[in-house]
Amino acid sequence: MKKYWLAAAGVVAAVAIAAPSAVGASAQTPTATRPAAQAKPATPAKHAAQAPTVAPADPAPAIAPVKAAVPAPNPVRTVRAGQRVDAGQGYTVWLTRDGKHWSGPDGYENFRSVVDGNIDRSQPGVSHQSEGDAAGVFHSGLFYGTRDVGRVELTDSAGRKTVATLLALPGRPDWGVWYASTGPVDGNGGGSHGVSLYDRGGKLLAELPRFDFPAGRG
Numbered sequence: 001m002k003k004y005w006l007a008a009a010g011v012v013a014a015v016a017i018a019a020p021s022a023v024g025a026s027a028q029t030p031t032a033t034r035p036a037a038q039a040k041p042a043t044p045a046k047h048a049a050q051a052p053t054v055a056p057a058d059p060a061p062a063i064a065p066v067k068a069a070v071p072a073p074n075p076v077r078t079v080r081a082g083q084r085v086d087a088g089q090g091y092t093v094w095l096t097r098d099g100k101h102w103s104g105p106d107g108y109e110n111f112r113s114v115v116d117g118n119i120d121r122s123q124p125g126v127s128h129q130s131e132g133d134a135a136g137v138f139h140s141g142l143f144y145g146t147r148d149v150g151r152v153e154l155t156d157s158a159g160r161k162t163v164a165t166l167l168a169l170p171g172r173p174d175w176g177v178w179y180a181s182t183g184p185v186d187g188n189g190g191g192s193h194g195v196s197l198y199d200r201g202g203k204l205l206a207e208l209p210r211f212d213f214p215a216g217r218g
Contacts, residue, residue, distance in 0.1 A: 075151055075200070076166040076176060085167060087179045091138045095169055100142055100177045104131065112142060114175050121145050121174055124205035126152060126197040137182050139164070143197050144175035150200035152178040154193040155210065162193070 079085060079095060087093045090105030099113040112127065119125060124145040130137050143149055143166070152164040168176030182193065194210035 076149060076168045078170055079167050081169055087138065087140070087165070088181055089136060089138055091140075091179070093140060093167065093177060093179055095167060095177055097169070100140070102140055102179075104138070114142060114144065119144055124197060126178075126195050126206050126208060128193075128195045128208050130192070132184060134184050136184055138179070139182065139193065139195075140177065140179040141195065142175060143178055146197075146199060146205055147172050147174050148199045148201075149176065149205075150198045150202065152180075153196045153198065154180055154182065155196070156182065156193050157210065 081096050082094055085093045087102070091102060093100070093102045095101070098115050099111060101109060101111050103109045110129070112129070114121065119127065119142065121144045124143075126143050127141040128139065129141055130139045132138055139154060141152075143152055149166060152166060154162040154164065156162075162180050162182055164178035164180040166176055166178050192210050194208060196207040197205045199205055
């Protein structure tokens with residue numbers, strides 16, 4: 001019996017020892033569970049050094065194609081021999097191989113030769129004839145000694161300029177005819193027009209100076 005008593009006593013002792021632990025455990029305030037520390041976001045790795053950003057260069061301006069120089073239009077009108085040209089104010093002009101012809105409002109005809117030796121066609125020159133009335137003055141003449149005529153220009157006493165019309169025969173001869181019209185000129189103390197011949201580059205080749213009529217001429 002003693003053996004069984006000791007065994008029972010050992011069981012009771014074991015229960016007595018285990019019980020306070022259970023009671024004590026139930027009496028304690030449960031400790032709040034600490035949340036797990038959140039992982040810090042990973043610090044982004046430093047980027048490798050980058051080359052500086054370069055703004056795109058402006059496109060090169062388009063270069064316009066070089067155009068070939070266009071020669072100035074020929075200022076001389078080519079006419080056939082004997083072709084009548086209406087010069088205005090009742091005047092008519094025509095050319096033949098031997099010179100200049102013109103007629104006025106009353107039908108009379110005049111002629112200026114280029115072959116009679118009275119002009120020197122070996123060098124540039126210009127001639128001038130004029131006639132008119134209260135309606136205006138008709139001017140005409142020859143230009144000669146050049147195949148590069150650019151213009152014939154009249155200048156009055158006030159500096160006003162009038163550009164003449166130029167005529168020539170086919171084949172680029174070294175002479176031709178010019179004509180122009182201006183306002184009336186007062187014969188009493190009035191004056192003529194100066195005449196200048198230029199090449200196509202604007203160079204003065206020849207000129208006839210203007211002159212004043214003597215006072216009292218009517």
